[in-house]
Amino acid sequence: MMAKLVLSLDGEVLGYHFLEKASFGIGRKPENEMQIDDSSVSKEHAVILTVGNDQILEDLGSTNGTLVNGVKIKKHILQNNDVIDIGRYQLRYINQKAKPGVDSDRTIMMMPVMSQRHREEKSESPAQTATLPDTAVSVARVANDIFPLGGIKGLQGPLAGQTLELSRPLATFGKAGVQVAVINRRPHGYSITRVEGKKPPLVNGLAIGEEAQLLQDEDQIEVGGEILRFFLKQTA
Structure with a gap:
């Protein structure tokens, strides 16, 4: 149901x-x-x-x-x-199907997916983050032991000039009601998934499909009027 x-x-x-x-x-x-x-x-x-x-x-x-x-x-x-x-x-x-608790695929990085109006009002303010439960932090540490930590650098839009670590299992980007995508962190790597919008987000100029797409180091993402660069931190 x-x-x-x-x-x-x-x-x-x-x-x-x-x-x-x-x-x-x-x-x-x-x-x-x-x-x-x-x-x-x-x-x-x-x-x-x-x-x-x-x-x-x-x-x-x-x-x-x-x-x-x-x-x-x-x-x-x-x-x-x-x-x-x-x-x-x-x-x-x-929702009888809703799963209780927190796991590696369901923990959210607290990056607001603002409406278009709020994006315009707050475009000069840095993105806000919130602390997640210790269980979420533990999950992130396990993933980091398996796959290098990734991040996003803002090239155009509200996040321009900012660099954000993708240390949580799920991060949302875009404008609610316009175009939204999520980047999911799993032990084998990072993937991007289309959530909403008439047009799909672009990775290196190509539209992503309905299924999750694996991200590679230096991929360029266009979503909700933003241009972002995904990168993997080099391990020693």
């Missing part, structure tokens, strides 16, 4: 929405997949990205924030029966 959100206010169920799209926007603007026309909700409040079998909730810099089970979040892998607070409203996430 497809994952869904049950919308309620003050304990009264108002309706439900299936997560049919790779990117599911929530906010006050009518362009969102779920429009909540209330002053407590930002125009582009949050987005849910589908990556593989998981749904990832991300706050888009909303005024009142996004809470999951009473805890304010920036980014969160949704679990079955999670309760999301958006303004005065509650969303219950229902």
Whole structure:
């Protein structure tokens, strides 16, 4: 059964929405997949990205924030029966197939996938990161023992001039609602996967397919108006 959100206010169920799209926007603007026309909700409040079998909730810099089970979040892998607070409203996430816990393919590097509006507002600010649980750090260390650590250098766009280590198993890049890709770190190497967008991201000028594509040292990536260079750190 497809994952869904049950919308309620003050304990009264108002309706439900299936997560049919790779990117599911929530906010006050009518362009969102779920429009909540209330002053407590930002125009582009949050987005849910589908990556593989998981749904990832991300706050888009909303005024009142996004809470999951009473805890304010920036980014969160949704679990079955999670309760999301958006303004005065509650969303219950229902997905019997959601896997509990954290593993090497499901831990997220906290690099915000901003809406296009937030990209423009914050283009001069450095990318923010957040600390992951010790279990995630342990997984990353194991992967590093098997395959060299990789990184991304921004050539054009909001990350231009910045160099980021890909030390976490999953990193997201692009603009929500426009074009998003994920780079997945596994023991045998790094791969890039298309998440959303009418046009696929480019690697060395060529469109990637629907399946994950293995990245090579010095590959150039174009996604969501950004140009990035992937590299592998040389081991001694």
